[in-house]
Amino acid sequence: MIQSFKEKYDYKTYHVNKVNDMRYYCISADVNVPSVTSILRKTTPLSQNLIHQKFNTDSMEIGNLMHKYLDYYVSKETKFFDDSVNYDVAKKLAHLVIDNFIDKIEEIWGTESSVLYKNVYAGTIDLIGIIDGKLSIVDYKSSYRMKTKDEMEEYFLQLAAYAKAHDWQYKTKIESIIVFLAIRNGEYKKTSISLDELENYKLKWQSRLIKFEEDL
Numbered sequence: 001m002i003q004s005f006k007e008k009y010d011y012k013t014y015h016v017n018k019v020n021d022m023r024y025y026c027i028s029a030d031v032n033v034p035s036v037t038s039i040l041r042k043t044t045p046l047s048q049n050l051i052h053q054k055f056n057t058d059s060m061e062i063g064n065l066m067h068k069y070l071d072y073y074v075s076k077e078t079k080f081f082d083d084s085v086n087y088d089v090a091k092k093l094a095h096l097v098i099d100n101f102i103d104k105i106e107e108i109w110g111t112e113s114s115v116l117y118k119n120v121y122a123g124t125i126d127l128i129g130i131i132d133g134k135l136s137i138v139d140y141k142s143s144y145r146m147k148t149k150d151e152m153e154e155y156f157l158q159l160a161a162y163a164k165a166h167d168w169q170y171k172t173k174i175e176s177i178i179v180f181l182a183i184r185n186g187e188y189k190k191t192s193i194s195l196d197e198l199e200n201y202k203l204k205w206q207s208r209l210i211k212f213e214e215d216l
Contacts, residue, residue, distance in 0.1 A: 065090030160201035
């Protein structure tokens with residue numbers, strides 16, 4: 001656990017079920033809500049979905065292992081280890097995030113923190129805290145190549161949904177969203193979105209949510 005970790009809220013832990021290629025957060029015995037990532041995947045244009053389908057199992061495992069390593073680094077008393085063949089790659093990517101970002105954060109309020117919006121949708125925030133003086137939420141992504149801001153549109157929509165949920169559930173005001181891209185060749189890219197841009201992404205997310213509900 002790092003010194004900057006000061007969990008501010010008692011974040012809920014929801015069980016996640018997968019039904020018909022959709023992930024649902026179990027809020028109670030009678031309430032299951034779709035995940036943000038599932039909603040985005042179901043409402044993504046066909047051309048982009050074909051690209052997403054090529055995302056292989058190794059890449060998914062590396063991303064999951066990287067997230068677990070970072071969660072342990074920030075909030076646990078022990079280090080994360082796994083005997084998977086992809087562990088070493090995930091660990092190197094995690095240290096790109098640690099060395100170039102996490103260790104410089106002023107205050108971390110939560111890691112792998114689940115959020116809910118009005119029993120409509122839910123998701124899990126990679127990290128939330130005070131970054132450059134602003135209350136911000138962060139998404140870590142692993143990649144085999146650099147990506148442009150346009151290519152990260154879905155990431156920003158995901159974070160906008162989380163920001164809206166966190167603000168509703170915990171009466172906060174998220175001021176910025178950040179995507180930290182860790183690349184296999186050792187490069188990295190940190191992209192911050194301002195409050196004005198965030199409001200625009202919230203509107204785009206709302207449109208995607210409406211489309212999802214209409215298609216049910």
